[in-house]
Amino acid sequence: MPKSLNDQQCEPSPKPFVYSEIVKEHFLNPRNFLMGDESKYQRDAEGTVGNPVCGDQMTMYLQIEDDKIRDVRWKTYGCASAIASTSALSELIKGKTLDEALKIGPKEITEFLGGLPEHKFHCSVLGHEALAEAINNYRSKLQK
Numbered sequence: 402m403p404k405s406l407n408d409q410q411c412e413p414s415p416k417p418f419v420y421s422e423i424v425k426e427h428f429l430n431p432r433n434f435l436m437g438d439e440s441k442y443q444r445d446a447e448g449t450v451g452n453p454v455c456g457d458q459m460t461m462y463l464q465i466e467d468d469k470i471r472d473v474r475w476k477t478y479g480c481a482s483a484i485a486s487t488s489a490l491s492e493l494i495k496g497k498t499l500d501e502a503l504k505i506g507p508k509e510i511t512e513f514l515g516g517l518p519e520h521k522f523h524c525s526v527l528g529h530e531a532l533a534e535a536i537n538n539y540r541s542k543l544q545k
């Protein structure tokens with residue numbers, strides 16, 4: 402029976418891959434991770450996205466002032482690479498305008514982390530997409 406894409410992605414890699422020290426550090430000590438009850442975090446915007454391939458999910462919460470990201474929190478049902486990537490992203494976008502933050506994509510995130518194994522690159526997309534969704538929701542709300 403052919404293996405599903407999900408089964409293929411969960412198989413152990415024949416080659417050992419090494420995470421950078423920066424990836425490990427952000428995974429073990431995720432920045433701006435929202436602990437506890439998310440309803441208690443005051444925010445101006447939020448966005449939730451899912452990765453249909455692996456089923457992981459990410460929500461990003463933003464505090465926005467004068468078109469800049471004043472603060473950020475996030476929650477995920479995601480893998481170690483998604484956690485490290487979103488932790489890094491959350492640090493990189495603080496104080497940025499919304500347009501500047503949107504320009505920080507998976508390429509910039511993985512560069513900041515010192516790389517990710519090739520088959521984990523897609524994990525860096527999840528936080529970026531949740532950020533884009535939150536900003537999109539925020540801008541839609543402003544237009545109403």
Ligand code: FES
Nearest residue numbers: 455457480483524
């Ligand atoms: S395996 Fe799903 S985001 Fe990493």
